[in-house]
């Protein structure tokens with residue numbers, strides 16, 4: 105599988121599943137509270153993508169009110185976009201336009217002064233587009249529509265997280281843009297990660313595929329940490345799964361000896377195992393990169409075991425040592441996934457440590 109960014113698709117819909125009405129003006133679906141939330145989600149993304157038609161009909165700026173400006177990305181069959189559109193003229197971040205190979209020359213002539221035009225294959229290959237974004241350092245991509253783009257991303261099964269905001273109104277027009285066309289879409293029930301009321305709209309946050317599995321398994325690791333005996337150091341839980349998401353081993357700090365770390369004990373229980381070559385280790389805390397208790401760090405144990413994927417919730421605060429487990433794993437070419445939304449639970453398990461409840 106090619107490397108791609110984490111993809112978060114975001115849309116606001118009417119009760120009859122429409123993104124807009126047929127009038128020339130943009131239909132306001134979100135609430136003030138939700139606009140503030142969207143602004144934060146944008147600020148947390150490395151790039152924002154919208155379809156060429158949304159640029160033509162809504163002329164959005166796609167800026168954040170505060171914080172770093174994400175790169176702006178669009179895709180088009182022909183590059184038929186106005187270089188004076190706000191997408192191109194506002195903000196200092198880069199602008200990328202992905203078009204099929206035969207359209208590159210014309211699109212570059214038109215948009216070259218305001219954007220980077222990128223060849224995305226013939227026909228446009230979404231996986232190639234995403235791999236190119238990853239190569240440009242985009243780790244997190246927010247997809248803001250419109251309907252054809254959401255349909256494309258879901259059909260290609262490259263959405264990790266879906267933010268659907270439901271507004272309390274009907275559009276009721278046959279020709280108004282729908283949230284989605286027809287599938288095939290990812291099969292089965294999505295994982296409902298959150299329901300939040302924001303003024304008079306409701307946010308439904310779903311996780312799909314690997315993102316849902318990661319969230320579930322990491323939560324198990326976080327809950328395992330509750331079994332740790334009272335300790336003067338971190339209370340941590342770890343779960344190791346194989347490539348098919350079957351649990352191979354679990355561990356928690358202090359499980360057999362006060363010096364045990366969670367990842368170390370989970371690996372020790374398993375011993376050398378060919379399934380580790382396709383495994384993921386979930387740890388509530390970033391694996392340690394320096395420790396006083398024993399000579400070998402958990403990061404070293406993970407590297408030696410050959411585990412290619414590490415998922416954790418809480419980046420180790422520098423309470424005892426300078427933590428750089430994630431950096432070392434990345435430098436060794438391992439995939440590292442941080443799920444900070446579970447970090448508050450880990451901090452709560454470690455509230456016995458000085459200063460923990462105050463750290464971000």
Ligand SMILES: NC(=O)c1ccc[n+]([C@@H]2O[C@H](COP(=O)([O-])OP(=O)(O)OC[C@H]3O[C@@H](n4cnc5c(N)ncnc54)[C@H](OP(=O)(O)O)[C@@H]3O)[C@@H](O)[C@H]2O)c1
Pocket residue numbers: 114115116117122123124130133154155156157158159161162179180181182183184204228248249250251252253254256281
């Ligand atoms: N409520 C919301 O959250 C929300 C968010 C965004 C937009 N909207 C609304 O959605 C409507 C626009 O939606 P839409 O579905 O018409 O348009 P869209 O998804 O914004 O853009 C579609 C365009 O993207 C390009 N494209 C899509 N798939 C492609 C592919 N496989 N290869 C190459 N290019 C591709 C094409 O551009 P070319 O035509 O240049 O070839 C296509 O016409 C607007 O009314 C807007 O207000 C609502």
Ligand SMILES: [Zn+2]
Pocket residue numbers: 365366367368391392395401402403
């Ligand atoms: Zn450790």
